[in-house]
Amino acid sequence: MILSFGPDAGAVTPMALALTAPSVVALACYLAAAVPGERFSAGLRAALLVGWIAQGISIVIDVAGIGSDRPGARFGFAPALSVTLWLVLAVYELESRLVPLGGARRALASLGVAVVVLAWIFPGQVHPQAASIWAPLHWLLGVASYGLFGVAVLHALLLNRAERQMRRAPQLSDPAAHGVPLMRLERLTFRFVGAGFVVLSAAIVLGFWFSDHWRWDHKSVFSILGWLVFAGLLAGRRAFGWRGLKATRGVYAGAALLLLAYVGSRFVLEVVLHRPPAA
Numbered sequence: 055m056i057l058s059f060g061p062d063a064g065a066v067t068p069m070a071l072a073l074t075a076p077s078v079v080a081l082a083c084y085l086a087a088a089v090p091g092e093r094f095s096a097g098l099r100a101a102l103l104v105g106w107i108a109q110g111i112s113i114v115i116d117v118a119g120i121g122s123d124r125p126g127a128r129f130g131f132a133p134a135l136s137v138t139l140w141l142v143l144a145v146y147e148l149e150s151r152l153v154p155l156g157g158a159r160r161a162l163a164s165l166g167v168a169v170v171v172l173a174w175i176f177p178g179q180v181h182p183q184a185a186s187i188w189a190p191l192h193w194l195l196g197v198a199s200y201g202l203f204g205v206a207v208l209h210a211l212l213l214n215r216a217e218r219q220m221r222r223a224p225q226l227s228d229p230a231a232h233g234v235p236l237m238r239l240e241r242l243t244f245r246f247v248g249a250g251f252v253v254l255s256a257a258i259v260l261g262f263w264f265s266d267h268w269r270w271d272h273k274s275v276f277s278i279l280g281w282l283v284f285a286g287l288l289a290g291r292r293a294f295g296w297r298g299l300k301a302t303r304g305v306y307a308g309a310a311l312l313l314l315a316y317v318g319s320r321f322v323l324e325v326v327l328h329r330p331p332a333a
Contacts, residue, residue, distance in 0.1 A: 073115050077170055080108035084166035087159060099150075102163055106143045109170060113137055116177060130178025131320035134197065136169045141201025142208060145246075153238070157215070158208060176324060188264040195257035196316065202250030203284075203309045209243040210302040217298065240301075244291060247305060251284045254312075272322075276315035283308035 083105030087098050113136060114120070119128050143162055149155060216236055258277060287304035290296040296304070 073120060074112075076108040076112040076115065077174060080105045080112060081167060081170045083108060084163045084170065087163035088167060090160060098159065102143070102159060102166075103147060105163070105166055106140065106147060109136065109140050109143075109166065112170075112173075113140060116173065119180065128178050128180050129193075130176060130324050131317045132169070132172040132176040133178045134200070134317050134320065136173045137197050138200040138204050139165055139169045141198070142204040145201075145205045146208070155212065158212065162208075178320075179324065188260055192257055192260045192264070195253050195260065199250050199254035199257055200312065200316075202246050202253060203305075203312060206243055206246035206250060206305055207309050209239055209246060210305045213239040213243055214299065214302055240297065243302070243305065244288070247284060248288060251281070251288060254281055254284070271319070273315045273319045276311050276318070280308045280311035280315060283311060 083101045087102040087105060089098060113133070116128055116133060117137075139162070143166070146155065146158060146162060150158070213236065216239060220236070254277075258281060283304060287296070287301065287308065290304070291301060
């Protein structure tokens with residue numbers, strides 16, 4: 055972020071303030087959208103949408119290095135979280151107009167506040183040159199898979215909550231009384247898992263095949279482990295019909311491994327070791 059608390063934060067100039075304005079707007083809108091209650095639900099949904107748009111503008115400014123005196127793309131663990139949540143919100147904004155996703159707005163808005171603040175404090179590091187011409191595509195596929203698995207986690211959480219509500223109120227015969235019917239939620243969850251798995255597979259293959267600097271480091275190991283978990287989850291569902299808590303635990307475990315792969319390794323390099331990553 056141009057105006058940040060990071061180690062190479064830019065000077066407080068009118069240009070820096072202008073470039074930081076989208077992040078300020080996103081933070082304010084997410085704070086408003088996180089207000090409890092549904093009395094002003096239309097206004098709160100509008101605030102979430104405006105916050106999403108403003109966050110998207112701030113991501114473009116930060117990642118593209120607009121206004122920076124150092125050429126190259128800026129990225130790190132906090133921007134990765136910001137982009138992931140932005141993609142999750144994009145799917146939520148579309149899907150919530152078709153099916154009810156009650157309770158997700160406040161949680162997503164609260165996460166929006168957290169990732170915007172994190173990106174403000176930890177703006178990431180400038181990568182002046184890609185190691186390979188395929189590196190940008192590898193990066194885009196990796197971020198896209200994060201977003202798809204993030205949406206899968208959101209649906210898995212909604213699925214678990216709906217199952218708990220039905221257990222507490224078994225007399226309700228209509229599952230739709232709890233929001234999205236359980237079977238539909240389950241299908242949506244695994245559709246996003248399947249899509250994320252395909253994109254993640256492409257990212258791993260591209261990184262392994264075309265990278266001149268492939269290393270079996272923490273990022274690679276956790277990425278492969280996450281891939282194996284999701285592969286096993288999809289195979290188990292197809293062969294044995296895994297459902298319910300067993301299935302959602304697999305979603306959470308695979309997502310956690312992927313989170314450790316990039317976000318975890320970059321957090322250690324940037325915050326703990328204060329060392330620029332090699333790629």
